[in-house]
Amino acid sequence: MASQANHQAPKGTRDFYPRDMAIRRHIEGAWRHASVVHGFEEIDGPTFEHLSLYTVKSGEGIVNELFSFRRAGGDDDYALRPEFTPTLARMVAARAGGLPTPVKWFAIPTHFRAERPQRGRLREFIQWNVDLIGIEGAQAEVDVLSTAVVALERLGLTPADVRVKLSHRGAVAAGLRALGVDADRLAEAFTLLDRRDKMEAKDFDARALAIGLSASALERFGELARTKLSIDSDAAAIGKALGCDVADAEPLAELARKLCAAQLGPWCDIDLGIVRGLAYYTGSVFEIHEASGAERAIAGGGRYDKLIELFGGPSMPAVGFGMGDVVLGLVLKERGKLPADEGESLLPRPDVFLISAGAEAADQLLAQLAARMRRLGLHVRHTYKATRNVGKILSEAGKCRSRFAVIIGAELEQGMVALKDLDANSQSLVPVAEIVEKITRACA
Amino acid sequence: MASQANHQAPKGTRDFYPRDMAIRRHIEGAWRHASVVHGFEEIDGPTFEHLSLYTVKSGEGIVNELFSFRRAGGDDDYALRPEFTPTLARMVAARAGGLPTPVKWFAIPTHFRAERPQRGRLREFIQWNVDLIGIEGAQAEVDVLSTAVVALERLGLTPADVRVKLSHRGAVAAGLRALGVDADRLAEAFTLLDRRDKMEAKDFDARALAIGLSASALERFGELARTKLSIDSDAAAIGKALGCDVADAEPLAELARKLCAAQLGPWCDIDLGIVRGLAYYTGSVFEIHEASGAERAIAGGGRYDKLIELFGGPSMPAVGFGMGDVVLGLVLKERGKLPADEGESLLPRPDVFLISAGAEAADQLLAQLAARMRRLGLHVRHTYKATRNVGKILSEAGKCRSRFAVIIGAELEQGMVALKDLDANSQSLVPVAEIVEKITRACA
Numbered sequence: 001m002a003s004q005a006n007h008q009a010p011k012g013t014r015d016f017y018p019r020d021m022a023i024r025r026h027i028e029g030a031w032r033h034a035s036v037v038h039g040f041e042e043i044d045g046p047t048f049e050h051l052s053l054y055t056v057k058s059g060e061g062i063v064n065e066l067f068s069f070r071r072a073g074g075d076d077d078y079a080l081r082p083e084f085t086p087t088l089a090r091m092v093a094a095r096a097g098g099l100p101t102p103v104k105w106f107a108i109p110t111h112f113r114a115e116r117p118q119r120g121r122l123r124e125f126i127q128w129n130v131d132l133i134g135i136e137g138a139q140a141e142v143d144v145l146s147t148a149v150v151a152l153e154r155l156g157l158t159p160a161d162v163r164v165k166l167s168h169r170g171a172v173a174a175g176l177r178a179l180g181v182d183a184d185r186l187a188e189a190f191t192l193l194d195r196r197d198k199m200e201a202k203d204f205d206a207r208a209l210a211i212g213l214s215a216s217a218l219e220r221f222g223e224l225a226r227t228k229l230s231i232d233s234d235a236a237a238i239g240k241a242l243g244c245d246v247a248d249a250e251p252l253a254e255l256a257r258k259l260c261a262a263q264l265g266p267w268c269d270i271d272l273g274i275v276r277g278l279a280y281y282t283g284s285v286f287e288i289h290e291a292s293g294a295e296r297a298i299a300g301g302g303r304y305d306k307l308i309e310l311f312g313g314p315s316m317p318a319v320g321f322g323m324g325d326v327v328l329g330l331v332l333k334e335r336g337k338l339p340a341d342e343g344e345s346l347l348p349r350p351d352v353f354l355i356s357a358g359a360e361a362a363d364q365l366l367a368q369l370a371a372r373m374r375r376l377g378l379h380v381r382h383t384y385k386a387t388r389n390v391g392k393i394l395s396e397a398g399k400c401r402s403r404f405a406v407i408i409g410a411e412l413e414q415g416m417v418a419l420k421d422l423d424a425n426s427q428s429l430v431p432v433a434e435i436v437e438k439i440t441r442a443c444a
Numbered sequence: 445m446a447s448q449a450n451h452q453a454p455k456g457t458r459d460f461y462p463r464d465m466a467i468r469r470h471i472e473g474a475w476r477h478a479s480v481v482h483g484f485e486e487i488d489g490p491t492f493e494h495l496s497l498y499t500v501k502s503g504e505g506i507v508n509e510l511f512s513f514r515r516a517g518g519d520d521d522y523a524l525r526p527e528f529t530p531t532l533a534r535m536v537a538a539r540a541g542g543l544p545t546p547v548k549w550f551a552i553p554t555h556f557r558a559e560r561p562q563r564g565r566l567r568e569f570i571q572w573n574v575d576l577i578g579i580e581g582a583q584a585e586v587d588v589l590s591t592a593v594v595a596l597e598r599l600g601l602t603p604a605d606v607r608v609k610l611s612h613r614g615a616v617a618a619g620l621r622a623l624g625v626d627a628d629r630l631a632e633a634f635t636l637l638d639r640r641d642k643m644e645a646k647d648f649d650a651r652a653l654a655i656g657l658s659a660s661a662l663e664r665f666g667e668l669a670r671t672k673l674s675i676d677s678d679a680a681a682i683g684k685a686l687g688c689d690v691a692d693a694e695p696l697a698e699l700a701r702k703l704c705a706a707q708l709g710p711w712c713d714i715d716l717g718i719v720r721g722l723a724y725y726t727g728s729v730f731e732i733h734e735a736s737g738a739e740r741a742i743a744g745g746g747r748y749d750k751l752i753e754l755f756g757g758p759s760m761p762a763v764g765f766g767m768g769d770v771v772l773g774l775v776l777k778e779r780g781k782l783p784a785d786e787g788e789s790l791l792p793r794p795d796v797f798l799i800s801a802g803a804e805a806a807d808q809l810l811a812q813l814a815a816r817m818r819r820l821g822l823h824v825r826h827t828y829k830a831t832r833n834v835g836k837i838l839s840e841a842g843k844c845r846s847r848f849a850v851i852i853g854a855e856l857e858q859g860m861v862a863l864k865d866l867d868a869n870s871q872s873l874v875p876v877a878e879i880v881e882k883i884t885r886a887c888a
Contacts, residue, residue, distance in 0.1 A: 007493075007496070007530075008494070008538075009534075010493060010522060011520075013489075013490035013491075013492070014489075015487075015489050015490070015531075016489065017487055017535070017539070018485035018487055021485075021486045021487050022485075022487055025486065033821070034818075036792045036823055037821060037822060037823045037824060038825070039822070039823065039844075040465075041462035042469065043459075043461055043462055044459075044465055044468075045457075045459050045509075046453050046454055046568055047491060047524070047554055048455075048457070048556075048568075049451075049453070049454060050451065050454060053451050067512030067513070068512070068513075068515075069515075070650070071512075071513075071558055072631075073815075076454070078454060080491075080492070086451075087459075089679075090452075090453075090459075091461070094459070099880070102828050105462070112491070114518075124490055124492075128609050134828075135828050139828060140828075142500055142811075144819065146815065153819065191575075202558055206510050216573040242581070249645045258811075261807075261808055261812070262811045262812075262814065262815050263815040264815075291760065311451060333733060347487075348480045350483065355514065359694070363705075366707075367702075367705040367707075368705070368707060370590075370706065371590065371708070372707075373481075374478075374482060374590065374594055375594060377481060378481060379480055379481045380481060380482070382577050384546050384578075384583060385547075428522050
């Protein structure tokens with residue numbers, strides 16, 4: 001049989017070998033745990049959707065990066081999902097009448113973007129999505145942000161490692177209007193703020209002037225984008241920084257107060273330069289970053305009160321965020337929060353390694369014990385090697401980190417087997433009739 | 445903002461609302477548990493692969509059902525994965541030198557087939573894959589089949605609900621040769637056996653004659669396809685049924701013996717009509733079916749000793765199976781093994797519902813307690829309603845099946861809160877300083 005050329009995974013996708021997968025499950029486990037303790041319920045949708053779902057109101061950036069396709073002979077255009085929010089909005093709209101209020105959902109799906117693979121960005125990635133729908137007040141923001149923080153904390157990160165950066169489009173809009181930006185140029189001003197770090201200074205200035213800023217306002221515009229305030233700032237302080245009325249700053253100040261009441265203050269900063277690229281945000285916006293500013297954002301989200309309606313549902317306020325696995329994985333690694341053994345110690349540890357010294361009766365007992373123990377939930381291994389050398393098999397048991405070994409040897413004639421505690425390096429003889437219960441109890 | 449036409453999920457795909465997702469996670473949890481107790485480690489690969497990966501050696505049926513695509517402006521042809529084995533073979537081949545022997549891997553990925561959606565068949569589905577690579581003997585088959593059975597048992601199924609049907613291409617090939625089928629027509633004969641239930645009798649006969657069967661052999665060919673034997677049949681009985689030498693029947697007989705030794709006998713039958721459609725099987729083949737024969741196969745697999753080599757790796761024997769979520773879900777439902785509440789009771793149950801009777805200090809304590817309890821791993825809920833009516837909020841706590849409620853009311857002035865056990869319908873006053881520990885202990 002001729003061997004073919006080597007096959008490779010497509011560019012920007014990943015093969016998850018057991019240790020890679022153990023790290024992925026470790027991260028997903030923290031995401032799921034944090035979601036559940038906050039009362040969010042898990043959902044999922046199709047991996048591909050009708051292309052039209054994404055042309056409704058995703059950001060321009062996303063539409064250009066779609067993996068879209070039409071099946072040979074078919075007449076439907078599809079796209080691999082680049083983000084989860086359109087699916088979520090579609091699902092809420094389809095059942096809006098029959099859903100509880102609020103709707104609290106999370107999802108951990110794969111997403112696809114056909115961009116150039118680079119550090120922190122892949123073509124296929126996992127993204128945790130948490131959304132709270134139906135609540136107007138800042139409690140919704142507090143609950144989704146608390147969910148994000150509890151997950152990061154469970155992964156070992158602290159406020160010294162990561163920062164939640166908050167802003168509010170309403171407050172920033174008031175600041176921009178005070179600088180002379182007309183209401184109908186606000187969207188452009190937000191886009192400009194969001195892209196400022198990716199532009200040459202003179203292009204930024206030219207576009208800022210084009211949306212109606214005076215030369216003097218231009219400087220203030222740049223300052224605003226760099227303004228960071230403590231999370232215990234009040235509306236007066238925020239209003240002063242934005243040059244807007246205190247009333248316009250109050251929603252952001254209220255959110256900051258509630259975050260502090262929920263003990264999230266130590267994790268959070270106000271950062272008026274946070275805008276988010278997606279067009280659909282209507283109020284609060286936030287990102288989570290590595291504390292030193294290294295790497296892209298770990299997570300991003302905010303309030304999107306008009307989106308459900310846009311997908312054919314009723315008018316429903318909503319807040320949510322997405323957190324991908326790629327940047328988070330880099331940050332966890334840099335901060336020393338992943339096992340130094342590249343995930344080995346995150347793999348499930350065997351409870352017991354069964355060893356037959358070679359007699360036919362021993363082989364039969366091994367098969368029976370393996371079946372009984374596994375049905376009771378014990379993680380059981382045995383060798384596949386032809387060797388009957390108990391020492392060699394014990395060494396295999398040690399290598400796979402088994403807690404116990406059971407040696408079925410000559411003592412079987414007296415109805416006994418040897419139980420070896422591989423952690424304590426101690427050994428005792430146990431009646432065959434008691435071995436299953438003994439190990440079950442020890443591993444409970 | 446104009447509301448758009450309603451969007452729908454693509455044909456043959458599913459939206460998983462929380463109860464649907466809870467059922468999916470229930471099934472996946474049983475799959476994962478059974479895999480781990482048998483010592484398999486989880487892996488995953490890309491959702492799409494280079495198209496060429498599937499044109500190497502997948503069955504013709506699969507290639508015709510691919511969702512293949514080329515990105516606008518790109519020059520690579522991709523396909524959404526229709527099965528996992530090519531990805532697995534590619535991953536083994538890429539690291540063959542550095543992997544332990546045997547390789548024991550499982551995966552629970554999504555798969556895609558562009559066929560007409562029908563009962564038991566969707567365009568996107570989840571499939572559990574379990575593979576054991578590097579072992580020639582029947583112990584490999586025993587371990588993967590034990591894994592399948594332990595998962596089904598964990599889901600509540602018994603040997604009265606589902607049957608493991610076994611055959612062996614080597615033994616059946618010997619029987620076919622004895623009927624006059626030349627070695628180079630065996631592949632066609634297997635395909636014919638596999639499709640017999642989907643063909644008219646006269647088409648079947650015509651194709652059987654075309655591959656060299658005599659009119660008298662034709663009848664025996666049909667009989668062979670209908671032959672079922674008890675799992676405790678020996679090689680002589682199997683050889684007699686196939687009309688082949690005992691030596692050719694021995695591998696199947698050995699597998700049957702080992703399955704009985706591993707206490708799997710009550711689940712298994714020999715069924716010489718099982719062939720499997722995929723071209724790559726080289727020895728044992730098996731399917732798991734609902735006991736009465738209703739529905740398509742729940743799972744299918746077998747030995748594929750040439751496949752790793754075909755993907756550029758070394759020559760390595762291998763055994764594996766796939767089990768999809770769609771047919772299994774139908775069987776579980778028909779057999780009454782899913783909760784009658786459509787998954788409601790599979791949703792995570794809240795530990796505690798926090799209730800503030802309205803004072804500002806009570807609101808603040810609620811926020812603090814929620815934060816502390818969630819960081820300790822408790823599932824905490826609270827109302828989002830404006831009401832301060834404790835009775836109404838308690839009714840909300842009951843509806844979401846919370847175990848406890850904590851009412852922060854007038855007793856707060858004495859440093860106490862009311863703890864209500866919603867299962868026992870009992871209530872007591874507890875010092876604020878003790879409430880977190882008390883609930884943590886009760887929910888441990």
